[in-house]
Amino acid sequence: MGIKEFEMSALSDQHHILGAAPFSNLKPPSEEKAIYVDQTANKAAPHETSITFVYQAKVSEFLRNVTVTWCKNLVNHSLSITVENPSDENQYTCKVDIRAWQFWGRKGLKSFELDGKLVGIFWDFRQAKFSTTPDPCSDYYVAMVSGEEVVLLLGDLKKEAYERTRSRPSLEYATLLYKKEHVYGKRSFCTRAMLADGDKEHYIFIETSLPGPGPRDPEMWISIDSTVLIRVMNLNWRFRGNETAMVNNLPVQILWDVHDWLHGKPGSGRPGLFIFKTGAPECVSDDDHGQCSRENEGGRRSYDSASAQGCPSTPEFCHFLYAWRTDQ
Template structure:
């Protein structure tokens, strides 16, 4: 994210008062667009603290290649290094199974079952699945809703120890035009929010004439950026669940290099004590959460 982060000044930050007040002068504007873009990949990074207080990071990347769903697993110890995670990663394509291996000085066991999982719009399962990761005989991460199966795996671990885990980063990749929707929880004690991003011009389809960027939270418009040909990069701030949440966008290629058609949107929680908006990889060393949405108009 270094390329995008150097484009902005602290003085460009604005607070969206419309959402702070809980109401919006403009309601949820319906677009003539009826088709949403396609979610192609989801990457989540979790911070896990073991019972001995050792910290490490687990990256899960949910994949969908022609409906051949699977996930990639990677790990590194503290501090976070994306390069080290990539070197210590592997792809698992079976719908269910177990895997035991050594990586990054950890003895790792992974148990998963997606054979009856329900998927919505992308490669990430939403229910009827489980994924349990055990590191050095300690349960490090539990995902899914199949409680009996998860309990059976936990009982096999002796002594049963469960580390603390928290989602610190989520990245979603899309292909398609103009409308991008997802759900996010910006802090552990917060609630789930529907996030919708729309970006199009006067014709409601392309960015050729007077493009405008709209961002909605729970069907309320929180950000509107007009004259997008001038404001193709920028950032604004909203107040959500008692937190400052910054949105940064870069749609330069959408407008000026349409054959590439790439755009980037990033949400990140920020403490009032933070001295910088974007700390790139260092942001994972702080308490907080980031959501990155990258979009490409061409599926390839």
């Protein structure tokens, strides 16, 4: 199964993958305290980092997918917003250059027509603060206005956005469907994700012991909010897997596919894929032979390729993390 097929299986709620090894309380080598560390590799690496959010919002009286993509490399730093138009193959894309030295472009407005109705996009990045990721962490707003309503609002300067647009909040809030992110590192990768409880972001840390010295089998650890939830031993054989863990007493499915880290062709440069999906899988079986999940030590459930067939989960938010190793 390739990366694309693995991603599509998560979106279609079909999982045909191997379960992880039983849970162990052992910590990864550099994660004794499991403290979140910024993705410092992004500062020096010449790669382009990108984060894509896909929302569903009511624009021009219809629910449409709105794709928001933040990109940053050594030269460019930009925001792109695309609004789909199901009644037409064409779609509208608004691109904003938010490089620090282009101060005059860090506040602006663009408008377009969609199904004969005016849609406006307002933004203000003049005071925006950034960390190591391409999207701002505070002091900014991006607002999409349709029919005198703010149908999509990003950032923390909400009051300023409503004052500038002179529009009221929409009665139908935009829904975040999924997020895609590309990160770079050698043995460890970091991200933030909204998983189980609304607007609160959770810190995710992934660490591996590869490439490691000696004959020791490679391992992998996945932590959320300073707690190691999954340890995968013998990663050479368990390079794909799926477990459901509890985050603040709510279930989160964690899937991984790191086949190309271990068995890819030299120089292929393909990423590992991690998917964090809210909600627990629902078991649907046509026969009476047991259940399609098994409980591991620690009270979590894992799903294997034989029993996961016919066990779709409810459509919930997905976070796709593409982890690129810089030492391959």
